[in-house]
Structure formats: structure tokens, C-alpha cells
Amino acid sequence: MTAAVRAKGAGKTNVDRFLTVLRVVMIGFIAISLVAFIAQQIAPENPFAEWRHGDEGATRLSWAQYRGLLVTGISQGAMYGLIALGYSMVYGVLGFINFAHGEVFMVSAFTGFIVSTKFDAAGWWEGAAFFPAIIITVALCVIVSTSTAVIMERVAYRRLRGSPRLIPLITSIGVSFFIQEAVRLVFGPGAKGYPSNPDWLEERLPWLGIEVKKLVVIIIAAIAMAGLWYFVERTKTGKAMRAVAEDKEIASLMGIDVDKTIVKTFAVGGAMAGVAGILWGILFRSVINTTGFLPGIKAFTAAVVGGVGNLGGAMAGGVSLGGAEALGPLMILEPWGIPGVSQLRDAVAFTVLILVLLVKPTGLFGERLSSEERA
Amino acid sequence: MSAVTASTGMPTAVSKGAFDVDWRQIARTGGLLALGLVFIALTGMPVGLDERTVIEPWLSLGLLSLTFLPFVLGYTVGHEKVLEGVAAKAKGARDVVAGAAVGALGGLGLSVLVVLVDNFDLRDPLVNWSPQLVEMLSFDQSVGFGFVAWIAISGALGAAGGALHVLPHQVRRAVVAAILAVLLTAIFESFLTDVIDQLEFLYASRGGLTNVWAVVVFVVAMAVSLSGGGEKLGERRAAYQAASGPAKNRQTALFIAAFSLAMIIIPLVTGKITQELMANVGIFMLLALGLNIVVGLAGILDLGYVAFFAVGGYTTAVLTSPNRGPDWPSWVPTLDGPGGWLIALAVTIVMAIFAGLVIGAPVIRMRGDYLAIVTLGFGEIIRLLFLSDWLGGYFNGAQGITNIPSADFGIFEVKGTDPRSVFYLVMVLAAISIYISWRLEHSRLGRAWMAVREDESVAEAMGINTVNVKLMAFVVGAALASFAGAVFSAKVGSIFPTSFLILVSIVILVIVIVGGMGNIVGVMVGALGLVGVLGGPKQPGLLQEFSEYKLLIYGALLIWMMLNRPEGLVPNVRRSRELHQDEFLQDAWLRGEVDRDESTTEAEASANLADGLGTNGGAS
Numbered sequence: 001m002t003a004a005v006r007a008k009g010a011g012k013t014n015v016d017r018f019l020t021v022l023r024v025v026m027i028g029f030i031a032i033s034l035v036a037f038i039a040q041q042i043a044p045e046n047p048f049a050e051w052r053h054g055d056e057g058a059t060r061l062s063w064a065q066y067r068g069l070l071v072t073g074i075s076q077g078a079m080y081g082l083i084a085l086g087y088s089m090v091y092g093v094l095g096f097i098n099f100a101h102g103e104v105f106m107v108s109a110f111t112g113f114i115v116s117t118k119f120d121a122a123g124w125w126e127g128a129a130f131f132p133a134i135i136i137t138v139a140l141c142v143i144v145s146t147s148t149a150v151i152m153e154r155v156a157y158r159r160l161r162g163s164p165r166l167i168p169l170i171t172s173i174g175v176s177f178f179i180q181e182a183v184r185l186v187f188g189p190g191a192k193g194y195p196s197n198p199d200w201l202e203e204r205l206p207w208l209g210i211e212v213k214k215l216v217v218i219i220i221a222a223i224a225m226a227g228l229w230y231f232v233e234r235t236k237t238g239k240a241m242r243a244v245a246e247d248k249e250i251a252s253l254m255g256i257d258v259d260k261t262i263v264k265t266f267a268v269g270g271a272m273a274g275v276a277g278i279l280w281g282i283l284f285r286s287v288i289n290t291t292g293f294l295p296g297i298k299a300f301t302a303a304v305v306g307g308v309g310n311l312g313g314a315m316a317g318g319v320s321l322g323g324a325e326a327l328g329p330l331m332i333l334e335p336w337g338i339p340g341v342s343q344l345r346d347a348v349a350f351t352v353l354i355l356v357l358l359v360k361p362t363g364l365f366g367e368r369l370s371s372e373e374r375a
Numbered sequence: 376m377s378a379v380t381a382s383t384g385m386p387t388a389v390s391k392g393a394f395d396v397d398w399r400q401i402a403r404t405g406g407l408l409a410l411g412l413v414f415i416a417l418t419g420m421p422v423g424l425d426e427r428t429v430i431e432p433w434l435s436l437g438l439l440s441l442t443f444l445p446f447v448l449g450y451t452v453g454h455e456k457v458l459e460g461v462a463a464k465a466k467g468a469r470d471v472v473a474g475a476a477v478g479a480l481g482g483l484g485l486s487v488l489v490v491l492v493d494n495f496d497l498r499d500p501l502v503n504w505s506p507q508l509v510e511m512l513s514f515d516q517s518v519g520f521g522f523v524a525w526i527a528i529s530g531a532l533g534a535a536g537g538a539l540h541v542l543p544h545q546v547r548r549a550v551v552a553a554i555l556a557v558l559l560t561a562i563f564e565s566f567l568t569d570v571i572d573q574l575e576f577l578y579a580s581r582g583g584l585t586n587v588w589a590v591v592v593f594v595v596a597m598a599v600s601l602s603g604g605g606e607k608l609g610e611r612r613a614a615y616q617a618a619s620g621p622a623k624n625r626q627t628a629l630f631i632a633a634f635s636l637a638m639i640i641i642p643l644v645t646g647k648i649t650q651e652l653m654a655n656v657g658i659f660m661l662l663a664l665g666l667n668i669v670v671g672l673a674g675i676l677d678l679g680y681v682a683f684f685a686v687g688g689y690t691t692a693v694l695t696s697p698n699r700g701p702d703w704p705s706w707v708p709t710l711d712g713p714g715g716w717l718i719a720l721a722v723t724i725v726m727a728i729f730a731g732l733v734i735g736a737p738v739i740r741m742r743g744d745y746l747a748i749v750t751l752g753f754g755e756i757i758r759l760l761f762l763s764d765w766l767g768g769y770f771n772g773a774q775g776i777t778n779i780p781s782a783d784f785g786i787f788e789v790k791g792t793d794p795r796s797v798f799y800l801v802m803v804l805a806a807i808s809i810y811i812s813w814r815l816e817h818s819r820l821g822r823a824w825m826a827v828r829e830d831e832s833v834a835e836a837m838g839i840n841t842v843n844v845k846l847m848a849f850v851v852g853a854a855l856a857s858f859a860g861a862v863f864s865a866k867v868g869s870i871f872p873t874s875f876l877i878l879v880s881i882v883i884l885v886i887v888i889v890g891g892m893g894n895i896v897g898v899m900v901g902a903l904g905l906v907g908v909l910g911g912p913k914q915p916g917l918l919q920e921f922s923e924y925k926l927l928i929y930g931a932l933l934i935w936m937m938l939n940r941p942e943g944l945v946p947n948v949r950r951s952r953e954l955h956q957d958e959f960l961q962d963a964w965l966r967g968e969v970d971r972d973e974s975t976t977e978a979e980a981s982a983n984l985a986d987g988l989g990t991n992g993g994a995s
Contacts, residue, residue: 015842018736097744114500159938164954166676167941169744170888173678173881174933181927185418188502293877300748340764347759350752357745358737 023358029332036335052337061330064209069326075214075283077322078221081315082276083299084306085228086149086269092245092309092369093265094161096168100152100175102296104270108145108277109287110183113192115140116281120195130198142274148179149270150263158259176293184289194285201282217279224275225315228268232311241265245309245368294346298325301353307363316365325349396473404452405477409484411444412529416488419503420924422511427920428583429561435583436920437511439558445481445529449474449536470540478533482526489513489521549600556596557589562908566652566917569645638802642795650794652907654866655914657801658859660902662879663886664808664895665855670884671893671947672821673848674828675739676747678880679754682734683727683853685875687860689761690726692776692870693769694719699776702768713785716865723857731853735846754877762872775871782865791866800865804858812895815851824848825893829953878912878926885929889936891943893950900945905929 040049044060083105090098115137119125124133156175160168196202201213232238243251244261252258280295281287298321306317328348329341338344356363415421425437453470489512497504513521539547560567560577561584567574577588584592615626642650662684669677693699694710710719738749761770770776782789782800789796815821823844826834835841864870882905890901909925910916921928936943942951 013840013842015736015739015846019740022737097748117499156934156938163941166674166743166747167937167954169676169747170884171934171937173884174930174937177881177926177930178934179930181924181930182414182418185420185924185927186414186503187500297748297751301752304745338765339767343763344759344765347756347763350749350756353752354737354749357741357749361741361745 019358026355027359033332033335037331040335049335052335066327067209069330070323071210071214073323073326074319075217075322076325077302077319078218078315079276079279079283079318080295080299080302080321081318082221082224082272082279083295084302084314084318085225085272085311086266087300087303088306088308088311088314089232089241089245089265089269091303093241093262094157094168095369096157096165097172097300098152098157098269099169099172099296100179101149101172101269101273102292102294102299103176103179104145104149104152104292105273105277105280105295105299106287106289106292107148107179107183108141108274109281109291110187110192110277110289111141111144112137112278112281113194113287114187116194125195126198138275138278141278142271145274145277146267146270149266149273153263153266158262176296180289180292187289189289191286191288194281194287197282197285213282217283220275220279221315224272225311228272229311231268237261237264298346298349301349301356304353304363305356307365307367309368310363310365313363313365317363320364321349321352324352328352396469396476401452401473401476402480404448405480408444408448408477408481408529408533411448412441412481412485413488415440415444416485416508416512417501417503418924418927422503422505422507423923424920425511427918428579428581429558430589431579431581431583431585436918441485442528442532445478445532446536448481449478449533450539451536452477452533453537453540466540468541470537471534472537474537474540475530475534478536479526479530481533482529485512485525485529486522489518489525493518545601549597552600553593553597557584557592560584560592561589562917566645566649569649570641571644635806639799642798647794650798652914652916654794654797654801655911656902656907657798657805658863658866659883659886659906659911660899661801661805661808661859661862662856662883663890663898663902664805664812665852665859666883666887667893667895667898668812668815668824668855669848669852670887671891671898671950672816672828673824673845674743675845675848676743677750677849677852678747678877678884679734679750679752679757680852680856680883681875681877681880682750682754682757683730683856684860684863684879685757685761685872686727686730686853687723687857688864688870688874689770689776689860690723690857691716691719691861692779692864694722695865696776696779698771698778700767700769700771711780711783713783716780716782716789716861717784720858720861723861724854727853727857727860728850731850732846735849735853739842739845739849751877751880754875754880758872758875758877761875770872773872775869775874776864777869779864779868779870781868782862789865791868794866797862797866801862804862808855808858809895809899811851811855816893816895820844820847825949828893828950874913876912882906882912882929885933888941888943889932891945891947891950893947894943894945897943897945897947901943904944905932 036048036052039046041060083101086101086104087098090096090101116125116133119133119137124130152175156171157168160171197213201216202211204211205215232241240251240256240261241264243254243256244258244265248258251261276295280291299318302318302321303314304317305321306313306315325345325348329344332348333341333344420440421437423437424440425435427436428434429436429439452473453466489509492504492512493509509518509521512525514524516524539550542550564578564582564584568578577584577592579585615623618626642653645653662680665683666677666680669675669680693703693707695715697709697711699709710716734750734753738746738753741749760766762772764772766772781791787796789800791797815824823834823839826837826839827841827844831841834844863874867874886901886905887898888901889905890899891897906914906916908917909921909928910919915922916925941954
């Protein structure tokens, strides 16, 4: 509201001027970098590249390298998107950031580790037996993560309805911490390795050169997303969720059980994070108690990039963030001759968040929030 | 809420005997207790903390981690919401029965766990599923003994907790005070014996209170409480709060003088470990004081506060250490001579203010919750930059900056190896920070901060430039954090990116919240209680054995505080009114100061609240 008033020219403060400069500088920087990057791909010996990279000149990337980066980025982004759905839905309904949502994802990845090692010990994690095993594993992961999300809501958040906005956020930070530490203490510290995937998952497709497991991740994420879209847009429960997101009081007057609908929202978000968790396990084959933290925050970033409350936006935001994270360091930072750009991947993801909030705070695809939550 | 219960005051109850209890409530609480106990057992706390004895030889901290819960839940199961116009049930044997039932149910959970652990091997995912757990839970006897023992112990503790309800109010308080006194005497063992060597007679040679002295402490504490010691303290506090003008100022001055004297004397008589501990507490107190301004006064949830700590630490390190990165131009001096540290500190503050402006300006317009996540992102970006190869030529990446000289003031030197001097330095800086916070809180700017915290739109309508005011909070907070960073780098002598994890921000946030947002004394209490007893992110506290579990406890504490006491242990009066608005409204309504019914709109309600508080003179 305040921003809109000011945009009409009610007098600019120094902060406004600073922000304008910042926006221009950041966008200008990105534009110059992109131009430099393209120039470097066409002619590695151009003056800019020689200035920044010195005598050895800039490197030119092959098509296979791009493809590899892009596919990695998109498959990771698909998982961010799945997690982001939970953030987005909860934010839409309750208007607070469930900081602990990343832990739901981590719990699922941990469940996946436990179940898959048990299957592996029984010799089920390879050959034809892999299919029933993976289906059971996914089911268990989804059940565990859904229950985690529901219990979280019941224990910590339900009593905080209607409290000032930051109180549930701070609580969820506590929940996040508690779950992380509980997992560390109960299951032991250190990274846990998944059993090795069946060979066909690790192979590359003959004609595209894409790793099968990354393709599988993208496909499963797309299916889960489609299922969720159907659930929210076409079923009665989904309608109730949208109604509660729009206005809780009116929804309850229309005969919707608001508490139950909120629980369902948490459950569905948890299930999506559960799918993401097991996909993460298959993709990276390693999980530790802090696994949920960074993907959680990046998923929130994805939700903001796509527009909070907007489910399609969350998925698109996730994929774009994944892509930006994979290609950004190379396309934006590398042309300047910055060494070790891959270390700055996470920093790039956070910069995307800041940039989106500065330039287009409602996200690329627009927010869908009720008026009270937008305030 | 208090007034609601108080004003009823006439429980016209009919007791139907000892078994007139709410069995569903018992089953639920008992089930929760069982789950909680099994969880605690599986986190490894009982076994891990078994070495630290509280009362020699029978009560260890590990055993305590299992036994406090039945007692507490046995007490809370008897809690009843006393509603206006509904007769409350009389207290009596039924409370004891309910407590015992809950305790026994919970104990059953542990009993079943003993049998399961003894018979099945689930050690693969569950690391604490071990024979040691069986040994501990069955008291080195047979498993059957353990099975029966836990139901009995937990039931008895639950009954004892329930029995607390039956006791008259004063006796109940005395018992609780006595239990706390015994626990605190045991926890503060190393501190007390460090300050006064002669106190060693209280403790057994292996640590822990001896039986005799435990009883003595219990009885003494109970006697003090029964003789009205606690009430007198409460009266003194109320009198202090009610006082105004020169009388209050005199009392405040006296209190500050006494506190400062204690702070000067204690390090002189204690050993190195305690001094080190106090120095750590001091550094976190400095950080918490800064965050208190941002979160407590201005209401901005800054989760990346560690960024300013890092900027402070790295700036000082770069300016004083000969081992800084090789790429610094030669005009950046190495100030390792006498007095150099003060110049470095001045530069550090300037740098922190600059960082506060740069980080603050883009985020200040955002919604509160977005701001939290974005600041968290900034905190992480700053750490990643210090860690990166790109700036490795300046900050040495993961190797960090080592050989940071001690803070040399010419007349005296504050060495990292001498925690006492560090403590004094921290205390001087803390005194400055406290003075700044206190003056700011009561200044025009401070009032503007609080207005922004309570309602930004209204504050703006009142003519406050909310953006500038919030930015000021950011900047002041950053400057105070840089104090801590400067001391930290001089104390430790080397800094690494891993010293500035997000974890640090969260721990500082917990300190501020547990202590009491917006209250300077609260923040000090929080730092002492949390960092002093449990320990900081990497620094051990008095309960060194807890270092493994302290983050779990921090998390649980944060949740518990937010659910039950969001205003903190030592609340800021205005803040707690905001958080309990409904209850104040209700109180005012019950006193007949608000004569509208519940159907008033929110706007009217707050107007009524204002009336109610106004006529009440704000004394609650």
C-alpha cells in the first residue's frame, strides 16, 4: 500500500534514490555481463575478455557443457519448485513463511535413506525388484513428510493463529532448528549415503546425452505438479483451500471447516516436499541433517520469484532459479574473470531473491494473496 | 487472563472423589509424555549426560533429563481453564490420581522401549539404540526390573507433580523454589567453587551435591521462601517499578553500582575457565544488545545479523593482522602498535555503519517476513564472499586471517590468552552499548521505533519517516555488532568464515527472545542464562556436557517461548501489552471499564483498549 502511494510521486527519499541506482547498477551489470559472455562465446579473444582474463583468454563452452549445466539446473530447480509449492500454499492460506518447510523435505530424504538402505540390504535396490522397492520408498517418504508437516501445524502453529505476523515465523525458525537437531541426535551426525542407483538410472540417453536420473526427476516433478494443480483447481477440497486463502471468515461462513482445510494445506505441501526429498536422495545420493536448510531457502526464493500464492509460478520460479543458479555464475560472473565462480552459486541464488524483490516484488507471474496478507 | 481467573474467585465445586478425572485428557497427556520420554531417550541425552552428577550418587543429569518431564506434565495435567460462570472442580486427591496416571503411562513408554532395545537391534538408523541405554534404563539390573521401575518412578513423579496442585499456593511456591535451588546449586558447581574455594564442601569429589547438602539447600531455600523471601523481593520490585523521579533514579543508580562492582570483582577471584566463560557471555551480550534494537525496539526481524559481526571481525582483523590477504594495497596500514586497536575499532564502526546502510536500504521497504529471509540471504552472501577464492587475496578464504594481535591500548593490553582483560574490555563496550540503547530507547528516535513496531501505517500517518527510522535501527544495530566482532577477533586471534554461520544469528535471536524483546535487562539475563549455562554456537557454557544437545534445547526453547510467553522472561511492558491485547481488553471489560460487547470491530476494540489502559494508569 505504502509503496503504491509513493510510486505516484509523493516525493522521493534518499533511500528511493539509492534503490533506483541499485536497480540500474544491478541490471546494467547483468546486461554487460551477458553481452560480454555472448561475445566471449563468439570470439574468445575480444578486448573485454583479454582485459578481464589476461593473456590466456576466456574459455568457450561446448554445447555439451551447456546442456549438462542446464539439465542439472532444471532438475534441481524442479525440486525447488516442489518444495516451493508448500511455502506458497501455506503463505497463501496463513500468511506466514513456514521456515521449517525445508526440514520436511530433509525428513523425507532421511526416510528415503533409511528405507533404501534396508531394501539394498535385502537386495531389492537393483534389477526388477527396484520398481516395487522405489514405489514403497516413495510412499513411505510421502507419508512421513506429510505427517511431519501436519504435526508441525498441530503442535506449533495452530495456537498462533491471529498473532502478530512475525511470531509464527520465529516459531518456525525454532521448529526448523529443533527438527534438524533431533534428526542429528537420533540418527547420528555426518552425511548418510544412499545405496548406488541401478545402472540404467546413471546412464545417459543416447540421443540427448542427458542422464536418465535427471530426466526421471524432471518427469516425476512434472507429474506431481500436475496432480497438485488438479487437486487445487478441480476438486472440492482444493476449492475450499482457495476459499480459505481468500478470506478465512467468509470461508467458514460458507460452511468450510477452516482448521481442517489448513491441515490439508500443510499435508499437501508436505507431500510435495516428500516427493522432492526422495528425488533429491536419488539425484545426489547423500543426505545430512542440514540438507533441508539451503534448498528450503532457495525454494522460498523460487516461490517469491514465481509470485507467492501462485502454484504454477512456484514451479516456474523453481525451474528458473535452478537454471539461474547453474548458469548464472558462468554467464554473469565468469566473464569478469572472477575465479572459482561455482563457489558463489548460493550467493547467486540469494542475489536473485534480492533482485526480484527489488525490481518486481510481486514475482514474475504475480502474487495471489488476499488483501489482508498483502498489507 | 489473570484477571479472568481472579475475578471468578469462587469455585463452588462438588468433588465426586479421587477418580473423578478426565480420562481422555490423561490418556492424551500420558501418550505425549511417553512419546517425549522415548524421544529424549533416543536422542542419547540420558546416556550422554550420565557422567555429570547433580546429586551424588543417585541423580545424574542424564537421569534428570528423563525424570523432569513426568513431574512437569503430572503438574500441568491438573490445570483447568477456569471459565467465567462455570464452577471449577475442587482440588484434591483427583489431582494426584491424574498425575500418577499420566506419569505411569509415560513410564510405560520407557518400559516398552527398554524391552524393545534389549530384544531388537535397530542400531543401524538409530544411533542411540544401544546396550548402554538398556543398562542405564534398567539401573544395571534385569530388564524386568527396569520395566517395573520406570512405571513406578514415573508414576510417583507424576503423582508428586499432581500433588503440587493440592498444596496451598505458598507451599507450592516454596517447593518449586527449593527444587530450583538444588538444581541451580548443582549446575553452578564449577562457578561457585571457582569464586569461593571454601564452598567445595558442598560437593562430592566426583562432582555433584552430596546427599546431606542437597537436603540442606532444599530446606534452606524452602524456609526462605516460606518466610516470605520471594514475596519481599516481588514487593521490592513492584515498589521500584511504581517509584518515579529522584527516588527511582537513586535506586537505579544503586543497582547499577552494585552490578558493576560485582562485574569488576568476580573476574578477580575466579579462575581462567570462568573468566573465559564470562568473556563469551559478554560478547554475546554485546551482539544481543545490538539485535535488541533491531528486533526488540524497531520490530525488524533481521536473521542475517551475523553479517555485521563478520564485517566487524574481518575489518579489525584486516587492519591489525600482518597475516591478512596479500592483495591489500599498501596504503591500508597494519595497526598493530599501541593504540592501533582503537583506530581499527573506529574504522570498524564506520565500516559496519556502511554495511548497515548498504544491506538495510534495499530490504527496508519489504514486508517483515520477506525482510527476514532476505537478511538471512545477505548474511549467507557475506560469509560466502569471505570464503570465496575471488576475494581470497584479501581474506584468505577458508584459511581465514590468523595472527591477529591483541588489543593494545598502550597503557594496558587485552590479550586473548588472558580472558580477564577481555572480559573487562567487553564490559566497557557493553556498558557503552547499554548506555546507547537506553538513551535511544527513551529518545524521539526510540519512540519512533516503537511506533513503527506496533503499527507502521499509523506511525507513518503520525508523520514518522518509517524508512529512515528503520534504517537507523539497522545502522545502530550494525555498529553494536561490530563492537562484538572487533573484540571477538582480538580475543580469538584468528577468524574464519565458519565463525560466522547463520547459526550465530539464530542463537542471538533466541537470546533476545528468551530474555525479552525490547528490554535491556532481559537481553542481559538471556545472554547470561543461555550462553552462560548452555553455551554459545561454538563456545561451551557451564554445562559443558550439554554442548551436544544445546542447539536442540535452543530450538525447543524458541518454540516454547513463542507459544507460551512471547514477551520473554523479562518483558518489555509495552511489548507484552501488544502481544496480549485480547487479554488486556478482557481484563478491562471485566473491570467494567469497557462497556461494549464483544461485537465491537477491531478499531473500536483498540480504542477501548486505549481507554481501559488510560483509566488504569497503565499499571499492570
